[in-house]
Amino acid sequence: MKTVTLRKEVAEQLDVLNNVEILVGIPSYNNARTIGHVVRAVQAGLAKYFPGRKAVLVNSDGGSRDGTMDVVRSTRIEDQAAILMHHRIESVPVIATPYEGIPGKGSAFKAIFEIADALNAKACAVVDSDLRSITPEWVELLLEPVLREESDFVAPLYHRHKFDGTITNSIVYPLTRALYGKRVRQPIGGDFGFSGKLARFYLAKDVWETDVARFGVDIWMTTTAVANGFAVSQSFLGAKIHDTKDPGADLSAMLYQVVSATFGLMETYPDVWMQAHGSEPVRTYGFQYAVGLEQVNVNVERMLTIFREGLRNLREIWIAVLGQGDYGEVESLGSAGTDAFRFPPSLWSRIIYDYALAYHRKKLPAEHLIKSLTPLYLGRTASFVLEMRDADQNGAEEEIERLCEEFEKNKDYLLNNWK
Amino acid sequence: MQDFLTLVLEPFREVFSGFKRFAPNMLAMLTILIGGLVFARIIRLLLRKALIALSFDAWSDRMGFTVMMRKGDLWTKPTEAVVRVVFWFLVIFTLMIGLGALKVHAVDNLVAQFFLYLPRAFSAVLILSIGYVAAGFMSRTVLITLVNNGYHYAKLLAEAVRMLLIVLILAMALEQLQVAPNIVVAAFSIIFGGIVIALAIAFGVGGIDAARRIIEKGAAEKIEGKDDIQHL
Numbered sequence: 001m002k003t004v005t006l007r008k009e010v011a012e013q014l015d016v017l018n019n020v021e022i023l024v025g026i027p028s029y030n031n032a033r034t035i036g037h038v039v040r041a042v043q044a045g046l047a048k049y050f051p052g053r054k055a056v057l058v059n060s061d062g063g064s065r066d067g068t069m070d071v072v073r074s075t076r077i078e079d080q081a082a083i084l085m086h087h088r089i090e091s092v093p094v095i096a097t098p099y100e101g102i103p104g105k106g107s108a109f110k111a112i113f114e115i116a117d118a119l120n121a122k123a124c125a126v127v128d129s130d131l132r133s134i135t136p137e138w139v140e141l142l143l144e145p146v147l148r149e150e151s152d153f154v155a156p157l158y159h160r161h162k163f164d165g166t167i168t169n170s171i172v173y174p175l176t177r178a179l180y181g182k183r184v185r186q187p188i189g190g191d192f193g194f195s196g197k198l199a200r201f202y203l204a205k206d207v208w209e210t211d212v213a214r215f216g217v218d219i220w221m222t223t224t225a226v227a228n229g230f231a232v233s234q235s236f237l238g239a240k241i242h243d244t245k246d247p248g249a250d251l252s253a254m255l256y257q258v259v260s261a262t263f264g265l266m267e268t269y270p271d272v273w274m275q276a277h278g279s280e281p282v283r284t285y286g287f288q289y290a291v292g293l294e295q296v297n298v299n300v301e302r303m304l305t306i307f308r309e310g311l312r313n314l315r316e317i318w319i320a321v322l323g324q325g326d327y328g329e330v331e332s333l334g335s336a337g338t339d340a341f342r343f344p345p346s347l348w349s350r351i352i353y354d355y356a357l358a359y360h361r362k363k364l365p366a367e368h369l370i371k372s373l374t375p376l377y378l379g380r381t382a383s384f385v386l387e388m389r390d391a392d393q394n395g396a397e398e399e400i401e402r403l404c405e406e407f408e409k410n411k412d413y414l415l416n417n418w419k
Numbered sequence: 420m421q422d423f424l425t426l427v428l429e430p431f432r433e434v435f436s437g438f439k440r441f442a443p444n445m446l447a448m449l450t451i452l453i454g455g456l457v458f459a460r461i462i463r464l465l466l467r468k469a470l471i472a473l474s475f476d477a478w479s480d481r482m483g484f485t486v487m488m489r490k491g492d493l494w495t496k497p498t499e500a501v502v503r504v505v506f507w508f509l510v511i512f513t514l515m516i517g518l519g520a521l522k523v524h525a526v527d528n529l530v531a532q533f534f535l536y537l538p539r540a541f542s543a544v545l546i547l548s549i550g551y552v553a554a555g556f557m558s559r560t561v562l563i564t565l566v567n568n569g570y571h572y573a574k575l576l577a578e579a580v581r582m583l584l585i586v587l588i589l590a591m592a593l594e595q596l597q598v599a600p601n602i603v604v605a606a607f608s609i610i611f612g613g614i615v616i617a618l619a620i621a622f623g624v625g626g627i628d629a630a631r632r633i634i635e636k637g638a639a640e641k642i643e644g645k646d647d648i649q650h651l
Contacts, residue, residue, distance in 0.1 A: 250567075251567070251650055258651070306568075365489065368559055381648075
């Protein structure tokens with residue numbers, strides 16, 4: 001039994017459990033307010049959809065001081081009738097343990113993978129601890145394709161407000177789709193299903209002392225599964241509503257974490273993404289339905305102000321990264337008024353490729369490089385908001401599809417300049 | 420009359436005989452200087468070709484030297500940077516040897532002092548190099564952070580940070596060189612303090628309107644509220 005970073009009491013629990021078929025992991029850090037709902041949904045999901053299978057719930061905690069683990073240990077489904085279960089619910093064993101190692105979601109996942117490996121779990125799922133919209137059905141949708149041995153990796157597919165998830169919509173999804181040729185719509189969704197075999201594969205990777213342990217584990221899991229030929233699918237889970245992570249969170253820091261992780265993986269799998277051409281859909285599970293979403297207010301003026309400040313102050317950096325040609329196009333956008341402001345998808349795709357090339361060539365320290373992308377990203381986001389102001393969800397999705405096609409069309413530019 | 424002429428001509432003769440004694444040394448110095456400069460130029464040419472042939476730029480990229488240079492806002496290629504450093508080292512070295520060839524006691528002392536001074540000069544160059552890189556890095560960090568937060572005077576503030584750091588680094592380098600250390604410390608305190616007071620006065624008095632605008636803009640943004648948009 002591999003228990004490299006597991007505590008003694010956890011190892012004892014594992015000895016008692018011996019083997020399980022299903023493992024559901026919940027990474028957490030100070031989520032006492034929301035984790036109870038997540039645990040109840042998971043317990044209900046396991047009881048409702050997998051009553052005959054041996055399961056365990058694992059909470060991998062980053063040292064919460066608000067009693068998160070106590071909430072996990074004490075949470076039980078109170079009203080079985082509310083979820084229409086005819087059979088008796090046997091309580092699912094719960095392992096709540098602080099993980100060890102570098103603080104971060106990656107380390108939390110590593111502890112979950114280790115427990116999955118130790119218990120020889122057949123199918124696993126991880127769900128975020130701040131979810132407000134999780135239902136018992138999520139458990140089935142993430143685990144069933146794995147248990148049926150149709151998938152090794154199940155990514156989530158959510159309905160989100162057309163203006164939410166813009167880093168995913170304008171960078172991560174189009175880029176990973178163009179690179180690896182698979183249309184995984186939410187590659188950094190955070191809620192995944194995966195096989196025990198894939199958990200062991202993740203665990204064997206020598207990344208747990210790197211930035212993957214801190215941030216970027218979501219894109220790392222998706223890309224690792226896709227690039228190594230595992231069977232990948234996605235499940236429609238409905239709306240994703242979660243607690244606002246940190247209202248003061250710095251956008252450029254978020255951008256740095258996500259984009260540097262994505263660019264870093266390009267260095268790991270050049271042979272894979274250089275061979276991929278075009279893209280193909282992945283198998284999608286779940287019944288898709290329209291979801292009512294909360295109104296999202298967007299301050300376009302502020303975004304454009306930052307874009308114009310970038311034009312005024314970051315000229316040298318942008319020329320070094322983009323070259324005179326693309327910089328000239330960006331510069332010409334500065335003179336447009338707010339209503340007429342449009343950031344062409346083709347230019348945006350070349351900019352992301354230019355940044356990927358600059359990252360590859362180490363033109364600047366990675367943090368400076370990617371943070372200097374922030375004003376450009378806000379310019380592109382402002383343009384998307386202005387264009388899609390009157391469009392519905394489908395209209396916005398069609399625009400994202402057009403952007404993805406631009407990324408695929410311009411991939412040769414990346415290939416020709418990658419040395 | 421003859422005595423008078425002798426009196427007048429004697430200094431000229433002395434100067435002439437002195438020049439005759441000095442001329443070979445002068446010629447030697449000029450030869451060394453010209454030869455040294457030609458040698459330095461040849462080395463520069465050969466070194467540049469050799470480094471290009473060895474793909475020194477690519478190697479520097481891999482080893483992280485290029486990133487280090489970019490941190491310091493140095494945008495020349497690593498090959499060119501090495502070539503320039505070697506060239507100027509050879510020029511200075513040649514100059515010192517050339518001055519030594521003059522065989523003037525004062526100059527000889529100067530040259531000897533120069534070579535004794537080299538360790539201190541090396542430390543000072545090291546301080547300047549590391550300091551320059553650090554100042555460039557800090558300045559760019561300030562610039563990007565302020566731009567990403569929508570501040571209008573990002574470049575000005577980033578340049579101010581760079582200037583303050585460079586003043587600090589220059590003072591440290593001069594202190595290392597032992598160039599009138601007391602004066603350096605005093606001058607540094609005056610300049611550094613002066614810059615801070617000047618900025619405070621400029622902002623407090625000259626920039627009342629600008630300060631008001633910034634504060635009002637901040638307050639207005641707070642009233643408007645931030646985006647609800649979730650980027651991730």
